[in-house]
Amino acid sequence: MSAMTPPSMPMLGSTDLDTFMGVRQAKISDALDCDIAIFGAPCATPYGGAPEYGAANLAAPQALREGIKMWASANDRFDWDLGERPLVGRDDRVVDLGDLATHPATPAENRGLIKSTVDRIIAAGAVPFALGGDDSIPIPMLGSLKAKEEVHVLQIDAHIDWRDHVGGERYGLSSVMRRASEMSWVKGIVQVGARGLSSAGFEEIDIARKWGADLFPAQHIFDHGIDDVVRAVPKGANVHVNLDLDALDPSIMPAVFVPAPGGLLYWHVAKLLMAVAEKASICSFALVEFAPSRDINGTAALTAARIASLAMGSILKSRYVGK
Template sequence: MNKIAEQVADDTFQTFLGVPHCADVAKAEADIAIMGISCATPYLEAEAYGLANLAGPKALRKAAERLGTMHDRFDWDTGTHLLQDSNGRVVDIGDLSVNFYEAAKNRTVIKEAVELLAQKRTTVLALGGEDSIPIPMLQGLGSYEDVTVLQIDAHMDWRDSYLGETWGLSSGMRRASEMPFVKDIIQVGTRGPSSGGDIEVRDARAWGSQIFTGEDLFDKGVQPVIDAIRAETNLHINFDLDGLDPAIMPAVWVPAPGGLGFWPAMKLIRGVAAKANIASVAFVEYVEARDPSGMAATTAVRMITAFITEILRNRTKHR
């Protein structure tokens, strides 16, 4: 078995939505490859946060089990059948072999897996997991040469370092800005006390990051965000679940009032998928311990399913 994608190898492994299982990244031939990634570079001095996110991939797969039996059902949220015509076009790689205390190795494993899939122009959809995962995911997208980062997040993540770590979740957009193939950064839902101060805000604006605050979204909706994306660019979408309003997504570590509601988020997914090629999506910061009813996981799964549907719907157009 390919060590890049080592996961549970017995009959208990349940793929996301019941799609086919492909254990070897190198052999994946699909439009979309789903993979679980629990961590990359967690802050060891803030261990509780990172540990809280480790159950994310398993919990999101569990929440998708029921939908896995409904591939023939009409999905009113997307206007088509659930996973219509997905025959082999979507596979689940399993969970990448990462370890909470081996950050450098984790980054290599994630980057190499994404690189293999990016070279085939397979969209990578990551189930997370803590929010440093997108950094090595982005590093793996270099073969696209022109990448736009769309960050949905309550926090701006422009710190150069935090707790002595430069690859952690507070530095995601700063590290993205240093990658030569990242041409645009669009940040959506920023609100409340940010993960940074005047220096970070100044540097983000000086680089050219386009920031749409939570209040901007309330006043004008998501269409200005869609309009800001260059047509046919290659998108990496960093979907931090605290970018959603805690009324529908309480299961995060740092909830902040005023985020995206369900329908604005779905309209954003639909709009960006129609306008640009989605190269990768990272769903991060789901905290199972804060979701006793399971409703937050169900909400996340509906959005992941919408991404899958819209990517497949628009795939031919963006080739």
Template sequence: MARHSYETGRLNLPFVGIATFGKRPYVEDWSKIDADIAILGAPFDFGTQFRSGARFGPRSVREASTLFSFGHAGAYDHEDDAVYLGGDVRIVDIGDADIVHTDTETSHANIEAGVRAILKAGALPVVIGGDHSINIPCIRAFDETCAKDGPIHIVQIDAHLDFVDVRHGVRHGHGNPMRRAAEKDFVSGITALGIRNVSSTTQDGYEAARAMGDDILSVRQVRRLGTEGVLSRLPKGARIYVTIDIDGFDPSIAPGTGTPSHGGFLYYEVLEILQGIAREHDVVGIDLVEVAPDYDPAGSTPILAAQVLLNFLGFIFHERAKRA
């Protein structure tokens, strides 16, 4: 079998063509998802507390993902001597959840419906935000599968703890998602990586988080533990949901976000943790949030998001293939 099909088809350079995620097929009818991975955009940003603009996260990550779509039959990584996301991994892009301006609850409900549709189809949901509040409906959608398959453990890459309970009546802003998740009985715990400096969560919030099963590690603490040390803190065999707030990364590589915080993770630090999770756990859901592309004229931030997602998906399905 030919390892690629350049000579029989189009050259299809990255800058050419409609920008779906990875230039994969677009499936408009959510009752007809037939894939291993389904990408859903969640362009909601009314939950932000500083700069808005994450509504353009999905489009920007889709466009950036085309930079990594050179090959027709997977991407060869010489460090791992592996071809990732070859023709055997079926990815589809199901477009965006319908967002209703001024209406947080309806918008969230539409996101939840999208994730439910993906789960029902047996595909891995990958949701691109939007602000971090979109994690709330994503997690809600897991109630049924968890009832069947057992609880999920959340790995959060983030600068901020996002563990505010209710403040001025706000329960579903981008400062609340981890609290909302911790309240679910099908969430067994949270490992929060990269948490640093001030945020909207107060000292009370940290105390509550720890009491509710949140293992909080700063960037420097993660560095001291090393990749393996971090992985060893995850519950063995747990089914993992990964939520990546792009501001968990350092502003040097992720400036296009609403609430940047210096002192964040560099690329390989996160990549190697994700590769370890893929190796040791079943990853059941992913969201990546808070890419606000218009604050980053160079486009580094959506490129980072796309590069992390495509590599992580490659790791997950490479391991699945090995296990199969």
């Protein structure tokens, strides 16, 4: 053993803690005192005719925690991407509530549990941050945001999710933005990253545009960067971020159920989240669609978890740094 590496010194920032980035553990029944409350949501409303969609994501929350575990005690280090410490030295203001007891066979109960959890987090003045799980999870989360009175949605996704139903199911992953558009407190929807063959048809795209959604396909980002997207988010607005990991290119994010070539890269998403956190108020965040069985060597989990960490750091930076 080298004298420079004593036995008690962990390599990198590794830790035995099972929470995301080693933050303190809490229970939803606790009197929450935090700025960000993380919770795992393995599923919400999987499609009954395609159970493999829901099953692919069930282990996602813990896989994402494991993905960044090597840096979980490094909150005193310098994060070059954020330009600060990973959680700006305020990791005491972040808690991990663990995973909700959702089950693919109980979609209505899942939605109720997610909504009641987010209700409690918002009532405590904190930002709910979901690790998931299929992309139907944001529907009940958005329901809780009625408490904010006015909300704008930033969806980063390869698909626009405006289908009214799939096989009669109105609360599945293909209908998230359609359900959001029906909530009177949702005042705007900005959608980034659509590409490839669409689950939506001409009718859904037309409905989205007539509603007023701002659509920025992935090709627009590659041609023009993120500035137009940032301009579309109103200054000071409450923003729910819906990050479906299939928005990222499969070269860096193979661990999704429907990969599509030509996706966004790490810096597109990182710079977009940092800019939105600086311009507006991220009041809710859902990171979804991680499929652990398709993670080739763990780098997809690390990439997704780094983006989550960067988002949390950006929220805290907007609250504490320079104030």
